[in-house]
Amino acid sequence: MQTNNKMAVAPVGKLIWQMSIPPLISMFLQYSYNLIDSAFVARLSENALTAVSLSFPITTLMNATSIWIGVGVNVLIAGYLGEKKQDEANTTVTHGLLLAFGIGALLNLLALLIMKLYFRAFTNNEEIYQLSLAYMSVCSFMQIPNMVHIAIQKMIQATGNMIAPMWFQIAGVVVNFVFDPLLIFGIGVFPAMGIRGAAGATVAGYLLSMILAFALLLGKKQKVRIKIKEFHIQKRMIARIFALGLPSFIMNALSSFMVTFVNLFLVAYSDTAIAFFGAYFKVQQLIVMTVNGLIQGCLPIMRFNYGAGNRDRLHSAFRYGTALVSGMMILGTLTVNFFPAQLLELFTASEAMRSFGISAMRIMAASYLFCGLSTMISTYFQATEKVGSSIAIQLCRQLLFLVPALWCLNKLFQLNGIWLAFPVAETATMLIALIIMAWHRHKNIL
Template identity: 65%
Template sequence: MTNENKMGYLPIKKLILQMSLPPMCSMFLQYSYNLVDSMFVANINENALAAVSLSFPITTLMISLSIWIGVGINVLIAGYLGEKEQDLADCATTLGLLVALIVGICINILALLIMKPYFSAFTNNPAIFDYAMQYMSVCAFMQVPNMVHIAIQKVFQGTGNMITPMWFQIAGVIFNFVFDPLLIFGIGPFPKMGIRGAALATVLGYALSMVIAFLLLVFTKQKVRIKIKGFHVDSHMLKNLFSYGFPSFVMNALGSFMLTFTNLFLTAYSDTVVAFFGAYFKVQQMIFMTVNGLIQGCLPVMRFNYSAKQPERLKEAFHFGTQAATVMMIGGTCLLLFLPKQILFLFAASESMIKIGVPAMRILSIGLVFCGFSIMIATYQQAIEKIRSSMLIHILRQGILLVPLMWLFNHMFGINGIWISFPVTEILVFIVAVLLQTVIPKPQ
């Protein structure tokens, strides 16, 4: 038994808890970069907070691309190990890291090219534009270390090792948390860099995580290794890497596009509304990404047992994961529903932001519970290779349904209509997800 992968024999509830708790911490820490940046930047002024809020769709999209490659590696490795194909698992590790490096460089360059026209489209306030350019011109360089360290994180998680990734995530976040105020405000021997300091602390934090992750992969004993001798790029494996990770990319990237479209509506009201929604979205993402950590624990378990032809364990993993996601989303709903003012105080909120934000957060919180069900169903569909069904759920949530409803309700109810569109969308997507789960044949 000791030579068998634990995903094939450990009790499912114990296994998912072991597999999920570390990535839940990791994802919480991953998205704390932007939250911490915003908290410190808000103490510069509201324009600086609005600038970071306008930057968030770009950084979210960058992280989403990293998760795309990472989850593709994760699913490949878990599947190959389930089939007892060690050599293929090693090849997938090497291919994934190579792809992560190349794509990371390309995205870094692209971010630098698009930021000026992007920010010009969203603000006529020269102070906000200047802050956004300062922040993003440095933050764009986070992409290579971010992409590589997330790829290595998913390599570990694909083998069932969920503890190691948590430590190099913690190292980067602690670095960012400590150096944010030092570099922003010029404390002690450090230069006063303002909003550029927040971006630099973020980049260096990711770089630290990448270096530690690479050293652990290369110099410690793991269930997969980087394969140099005999390695070649397998086109089928490459296609599967992009295919398996694509639903996770869609789930995360649509958050970026949704935020972009929402900002287009909100800029018609005021810069304060934009700053508020940026602050809210960072808190919401902390909740969502913690649940995403649960999903990261459930996905390799479901994928392994699907590949190993153990349908009962697959079904049990889905049911337990759904229950856990629902409980977590209820907790997030309560947080936003009962403590909105206290949350906004973390961002040095003005009286006008408090007046706008408190009722808005209470409306926005309503849809979170339904979202937990929908995301877990999409994850199950991804695990059993029903990629289109998984993608459909994600696209409906933050694209096909949300944007038209936002436009309609904005015209009907004004700014409150924008907030109402979010829970209405989550309820409709929940209904669609349940129908998909009912009609699609289950694995035998």
Template identity: 60%
Template structure:
């Protein structure tokens, strides 16, 4: 057993706990950056909160691109390790770092060039526009360290090392949590920077995570390593990194498009509605990102055992992971249904925001359990290399089905129709996902 990877022989439930808890914590922390910024920025005024809320689709898109490359690297490395092809796994490490650095620089430049027209399209309030541009002029520079450290995080997770990546995230988030108030409000020797301080604390937090991750990969003993001397660019590997990570990218990027789409409706009602949805979505993302962390632990287990042709372990991981996802989502639903006002007050919500937000939170929370199961099914077929059905589930959840339902219900029931479109969409997609998994069950035996 000493020569085997633990994903090949450890009891599944125990393995899921070991593999999933660290990335669940990591994903929870990764998406807490924007929530932490929002909580402190809300103390400035509601316009500042609205500006950071409008920035969320951009920062979420940036994170989505990082996860796209990272998950592609993760799936490819796990598969090669399951096939005992160590040299190939090491080549993926080098290819992944090159891609992460290159894409990060390109995205940084694009964000800087497009943020002014972006904010112009969503607000006529000059103060919100100014706050938003100031915030993103600095936050744009988070992309390179974000992409590099997430790529390394996924490399190590593919080998079964889930602890080190968690510490990358903890270091960055703790830095952001400490320096946000210091730089925003000018506490002690630090200058009062306002919304600039929130952005700067975020960027520096990502830089710290990147530096720690590079040190761990290069200077500590890991099951994969950089391949420099004999590295040759492999187009097939390049294509597979993007292909295998595409469903995860879709899941994340479509949420950015969804927020943008919802904001187009909400701006016709009030800036308060926009500010509320931005605050709510950060809370929702923390719950969904906990499930995403669960997925990031289950995916390499399923992919490794699929590569090793241990199909029973693939299926047991899927079933156990689904049960855990439902439990997480059920707890999240209860918290939001029972304590919506207390959650909104974390963002210094006015009574007007609470009147809009409390019924909205309770309605949208009804979608969570359905979304958790659909996401696990998408991950299961992704682990088998079935990219198209996995993509179909994600695109339906946050795009193709949601948008027309939202338009239809908004026209008939006004703002309440927007909130009800979420649980209705998730229920329909859940039914479709169950059909998809049954259609693909012959690919893996004993489902």
């Protein structure tokens, strides 16, 4: 049944485009949520924008956990299909859904429990503190629908169907975009909810995506299905889901910790600096995670052919994907460098923010030139079950190199040093990724 799977026989270049464009669009839409929220919220006040910026590490960590389970399920299903193990693939679907519901509920509760302590650590401004609580007390309820719809999205993508998941992603973003102004500003029959309205629109968008995702998964044409009959919990399968998705979780979770670290440095300067970095990071995530959508299209191709023992197609997918990723990162760098003022205008930037924000965006955007290659190498290791090497690269990017660079360059160049730390850390990470790749080749284990 699986011998005619397009991931085994289709031309690699054409296949990558087919597999990558839908998740690329999906990731663009996924990270449009936060950018749209911030753009509308900024029209309330700079303090409201700061509140959303302070909430971003929490929501990013929640998204990272969703992607962790989703990618783990995706990689495992793609591998089972490559090995022609349909029953194991279906069993993975059921495990993935149970994990998504259970962990989603736990994270929802944790977000509500920690938010007061977390926000108080970053601001003494009572208005910003109260706005942060108002936003997060609603936004935390996004987690169950977020985890479930991403898990189902990855399940369906693992079968080679990249188009259908894109549509329930689009539906959620449209709902968010439409209801943001209605609920924030109170247009027509809708009440003016302010920052709570932005959070409510986000939750509504994710909820719709989850409902549509379930409807799609239960359809008769899907190549994987929920297994109920004779199903039992398999601890080894759960462990593999966690292990295979762990590099993706680390990549995304480190973004949360990184923003937290940066905010700890920025709080010494001003609330405006925190608001700016939150706004900039929405732009960066939109660019970097859109490119990551392309990488996600390459991942099941590499994983399928690794499972099928076809090393030529595995390496071809890696080379072709790397070229596309590098090209898109260059385009992202040029966009930010040519239009920093226009991007800041999306967030109703004050003159104080523009005074340092334009040059800061140009400095940080240089980091995109280096992170494409290292991320693609990390993904290759993920597909071939060299999880340790994949994790090492992600740790270098946003922790082992970035935090020392932030500390040293802040001491030397003050605020500009914080911005310089990003291209410095990405350059060092790229070199380490190339060294690890060369070591694996030398050992003849690629």
